[in-house]
Amino acid sequence: MFSKILIANRGEIALRIVRACREMGIKSVCVYSEADRGGPWLEIADEAYCIGPPPSAKSYLDISRIMAAAEIADVDAIHPGYGFLSENAHFAEVCQSSGIAFIGPSPEAIRLLGNKASARALATKVGVPLLPGTKDLVENENDAIGIANEIGYPVIVKAAAGGGGRGMRVAHNEIALVNGFLQAKSEAAIAFKDDGVYVEKYLERPRHVEIQLIADQHGSIVYCGERDCSLQRRHQKLVEEAPSPIMTPELRRKMGETASMLAKAAGYTTAGTAEFLVDKKGNFYFMEVNTRIQVEHPVSELVTRTDLIRAQIMAAAGEKLPFTQADVEVRGHAIEVRINAEDVDNNFRPCPGKITDLFIPGGPGVRWDSHIKVGYTIPPNYDSMIGKLLVFADTRERAIARMRRALSEFKIEGVKTTIPLHMKIMHDANFNKGDVDTGYIENVLLAKG
Ligand code: ADP
Numbered sequence: 228m229f230s231k232i233l234i235a236n237r238g239e240i241a242l243r244i245v246r247a248c249r250e251m252g253i254k255s256v257c258v259y260s261e262a263d264r265g266g267p268w269l270e271i272a273d274e275a276y277c278i279g280p281p282p283s284a285k286s287y288l289d290i291s292r293i294m295a296a297a298e299i300a301d302v303d304a305i306h307p308g309y310g311f312l313s314e315n316a317h318f319a320e321v322c323q324s325s326g327i328a329f330i331g332p333s334p335e336a337i338r339l340l341g342n343k344a345s346a347r348a349l350a351t352k353v354g355v356p357l358l359p360g361t362k363d364l365v366e367n368e369n370d371a372i373g374i375a376n377e378i379g380y381p382v383i384v385k386a387a388a389g390g391g392g393r394g395m396r397v398a399h400n401e402i403a404l405v406n407g408f409l410q411a412k413s414e415a416a417i418a419f420k421d422d423g424v425y426v427e428k429y430l431e432r433p434r435h436v437e438i439q440l441i442a443d444q445h446g447s448i449v450y451c452g453e454r455d456c457s458l459q460r461r462h463q464k465l466v467e468e469a470p471s472p473i474m475t476p477e478l479r480r481k482m483g484e485t486a487s488m489l490a491k492a493a494g495y496t497t498a499g500t501a502e503f504l505v506d507k508k509g510n511f512y513f514m515e516v517n518t519r520i521q522v523e524h525p526v527s528e529l530v531t532r533t534d535l536i537r538a539q540i541m542a543a544a545g546e547k548l549p550f551t552q553a554d555v556e557v558r559g560h561a562i563e564v565r566i567n568a569e570d571v572d573n574n575f576r577p578c579p580g581k582i583t584d585l586f587i588p589g590g591p592g593v594r595w596d597s598h599i600k601v602g603y604t605i606p607p608n609y610d611s612m613i614g615k616l617l618v619f620a621d622t623r624e625r626a627i628a629r630m631r632r633a634l635s636e637f638k639i640e641g642v643k644t645t646i647p648l649h650m651k652i653m654h655d656a657n658f659n660k661g662d663v664d665t666g667y668i669e670n671v672l673l674a675k676g
Contacts, residue, residue, distance in 0.1 A: 245257070245272045
């Protein structure tokens with residue numbers, strides 16, 4: 228097992244990894260930018276090193292600075308968290324050639340599955356159901372029009388290297404497609420330094436259901452149930468739950484086995500997620516694989532009673548998974564809401580600033596994964612998520628009641644947050660019936676005012 232791990236990330240996920248390390252008897256090392264100096268998670272880590280100025284390009288995304296810190300701290304592994312360098316195959320390679328374990332899949336598996344177009348190609352080869360669309364990247368707008376005419380509108384143009392809801396454009400007709408194609412391409416070139424795009428059929432109002440995978444280096448792949456992440460805004464998740472309200476044991480087994488088969492074909496190891504869209508009839512279509520731990524992983528930890536970060540670290544260290552498929556039973560119901568420092572009434576404008584007062588809910592079945600405290604100043608440089616509030620109960624109904632109760636206790640002062648929106652969702656009649664889709668927040672809930 229590793230004796231010291233460097234965490235190439237910040238905020239709540241850095242703290243989550245520090246916590247797993249401590250429980251495993253592993254020393255943790257954080258790196259931080261000048262904007263994060265004094266961050267509460269840095270005090271909890273065993274060591275912390277400043278690696279550069281606030282812009283991520285000069286700190287959290289700067290491979291040479293991170294590797295320099297890794298050498299000084301003399302670590303034997305690096306955990307990339309999510310975002311930043313977590314799906315960067317080159318970074319995984321640099322770690323490998325420096326004799327430091329990368330806590331994630333191999334560079335080859337990242338290249339194969341981390342790119343949406345090549346993941347689509349592999350999925351086609353192994354018989355995973357996909358929405359109709361291109362097999363390769365689309366070179367120009369005329370080719371895009373040709374494909375759209377074949378598969379029918381609406382279509383979605385997606386950046387192969389995309390993530391975080393960026394580099395995607397939906398088109399209901401030819402004019403929108405030409406514009407969307409060019410916009411997606413230029414957005415991808417700037418955001419991901421890769422302007423490759425492809426086109427697929429756009430499903431109207433599906434559910435987003437994803438399968439959590441964990442695989443070791445000894446050929447064992449386990450799926451830890453699903454998460455339903457249909458409540459989104461601008462293709463970004465806001466609320467996640469497990470099990471999915473539409474799930475049946477049969478569909479779970481089918482989706483789990485499909486995801487495992489794809490991971491196996493890619494030689495996948497450690498933690499990953501296969502994302503699918505599910506239509507009203509219960510047909511599922513593969514979308515992409517996130518080759519890293521995800522923000523919403525605790526939802527699965529609660530319903531399967533696993534520690535996914537621990538399992539991920541064990542798998543990267545070459546150990547066997549601490550559980551088998553037969554051990555993983557989905558029980559109870561978990562819900563996560565993302566608490567973002569954003570002004571919901573002002574087009575979700577990020578609201579960085581100082582937290583002047585804070586009361587964190589607790590009590591039975593409540594989990595709070597966050598790095599914030601009173602007096603902490605949220606820097607404007609990074610993501611606006613400041614914490615994840617989770618609840619767990621026997622049934623979905625009781626989990627919703629518990630989330631309402633927890634949200635009613637929550638007090639964060641000094642910055643605006645998404646708490647009022649989450650309260651509205653927890654009281655929404657359709658959400659309570661489990662009757663929502665990926666367009667629900669924008670088309671219904673926010674449209675209602
Ligand atoms: P990202 O990597 O940026 O998160 P994804 O491929 O995971 O992008 O898609 C994010 C969301 O975009 C999905 O959860 C879904 O709401 C929407 N989406 C993506 N592809 C389609 C599609 N073909 N039809 C309908 N919605 C889609």
